[in-house]
Amino acid sequence: MKALLLIDIQPDFLPGGSLAVPEGDAVIPLANALQPHFDLVVATQDWHPATHKSFAANHAGHQPFEQIDLHGLPQVLWPVHCVQGTSGAELATAVDANRVEAIFRKGTDPEIDSYSGFFDNGHRKATGLADYLRGKGIRQVYVAGLAADYCVYFTAKDALQEGFETFLIEDATRPISAEGFAQAKADLQQLGGHIIQSRDLLGQG
Ligand code: VGL
Numbered sequence: 001m002k003a004l005l006l007i008d009i010q011p012d013f014l015p016g017g018s019l020a021v022p023e024g025d026a027v028i029p030l031a032n033a034l035q036p037h038f039d040l041v042v043a044t045q046d047w048h049p050a051t052h053k054s055f056a057a058n059h060a061g062h063q064p065f066e067q068i069d070l071h072g073l074p075q076v077l078w079p080v081h082c083v084q085g086t087s088g089a090e091l092a093t094a095v096d097a098n099r100v101e102a103i104f105r106k107g108t109d110p111e112i113d114s115y116s117g118f119f120d121n122g123h124r125k126a127t128g129l130a131d132y133l134r135g136k137g138i139r140q141v142y143v144a145g146l147a148a149d150y151c152v153y154f155t156a157k158d159a160l161q162e163g164f165e166t167f168l169i170e171d172a173t174r175p176i177s178a179e180g181f182a183q184a185k186a187d188l189q190q191l192g193g194h195i196i197q198s199r200d201l202l203g204q205g
């Protein structure tokens with residue numbers, strides 16, 4: 001059984017959003033076209049309290065995209081994004097949500113960031129996604145959405161660690177940093193993950 005994980009396709013990560021991923025909106029038509037090819041579709045949602053410590057605005061004297069130490073973990077400081085209940089935190093309305101069986105929210109603890117859909121960045125608490133997928137008989141996990149070098153990458157990495165055969169759908173994601181994504185892809189391949197294109201699933205070309 002195969003699951004499609006749609007990671008953080010939210011207005012704040014789309015052009016015009018507070019943490020816009022270049023060409024982030026390009027993933028949406030593919031996310032929609034891919035859904036019927038899967039047994040299960042799950043979405044994740046970055047869902048921060050306004051007090052979240054990943055926001056540069058919550059650290060006096062610090063600017064977005066600086067890196068700090070946060071309780072012993074390296075933390076990139078981000079512009080304020082995906083604040084619970086704001087329009088930028090909704091699932092993008094252009095994503096077909098009818099087949100989305102569950103939405104896993106992450107990043108709710110103000111003291112720790114959570115890039116992966118499976119765990120926080122310290123691997124302290126699980127979101128329940130791995131057990132949910134196993135309970136549905138899922139063995140293969142395909143990851144798409146935003147951003148390729150952060151939440152998509154860390155979700156794929158944890159999927160591998162959780163024992164799922166893991167595929168990153170390259171053209172159905174976009175990175176914040178191209179260099180960061182190149183490194184992320186190499187790392188996933190080294191760990192046994194597969195980098196594929198949506199045409200491999202849609203049967204075109
Ligand atoms: C993300 C940075 C901060 C992501 C979330 O969805 O990739 N990146 N929060």
Ligand code: ZN
Pocket residue numbers: 046048054081082107
């Ligand atoms: Zn975030």
